Amino acid sequence: MKTIVVYKSKTGFVRNYAEWIAEELSADIFEVSKVNINMLTTYDTVVYGGSLHAVGIIGVKFITKNIDKLKTKRLVVFASGASPSSEKVIKEVRNKNFTLDQQKHIEFFYLRGGFNYNKLPPFDKMLMTLLGWKIKIKKKQKKELIPDEIGMLDFLENPVDFTKKENIDEIVSYINS
Template sequence: MKTVVIYKSKTGFTKRYSEWIAEELSADIFEASKVTLNIIKNYDTVIYGGSLYAVDINGVKFITENINKLKDKKIVVFATGASPSREEVINEVRNKNFTKEQQKYIRFFYLRGGFNYNKLNPFDKFLMTLLKWKLKKKKELTSDERGMLASYNNPVDFTKKKNIDEIITYVNS
């Protein structure tokens, strides 16, 4: 089976996971901006990785808008984010990004990445600064919100190679 890994990464966490997955599966790897449907038609398995932007998966429309042309392939999508992996978060991301019909063809995984404010582009820094101000105004913060505030000054990296094990197992099944 020929496998391709496609990714869109803003701060490097998704890229790191994509490289590990491609290495484990001896797959080809492409940055999303360099991929066309013509390229991926030659693969049996398509793996797409994108970082979370609120609950939207960065760049996943490439997969969802072309789902009818990909149905004959094994399709895996993974998202990376700084939040701990919790079932309710995973379900929210899955249901926000994929219709029930698309979910029949796409196997979704969440991989905990990290957060590095310094690596964001100016627009994303602006949005994250707004979020920071909003969080600071709250009377009570959740543990996730406290962690988010702390990570503005101290970047966090939760990537671990073992986090890809479920994807590797699924693709090889």
């Protein structure tokens, strides 16, 4: 079975997962800007990985806008974010990024990645700085912070990397089944 792994990564966490998946599956691998839909139609399995930004999977529109040409393929999408995996997170990401019809054709996985403020592009740094200020103001006002807000304050100052090669095992098993 011929497999391709396509990814979009801002800070390297998704790229790491994409490289590990491609290695395990002996698949071709490309950054999304280097592929076109005609390339993908020559593969049996298409894996797309993107980092999360406000629950949106970066670059996944490349897959969703071409879903009609990919319906006959084994189609896997994974997203990577700093939040721990939970059924709530997975459902929210799936429903935000894919219509119910698209969900019938896409097997979705969430892989915990990491966060490194220093590797973000300037615009994203600005957005994260504003978010940090908002959370700090909330904290100064003695309002209760949710766990994600507490984690975000820490992540802004201390980069974290939760990637582990074994996190891809479920994806690899699914594709090999």
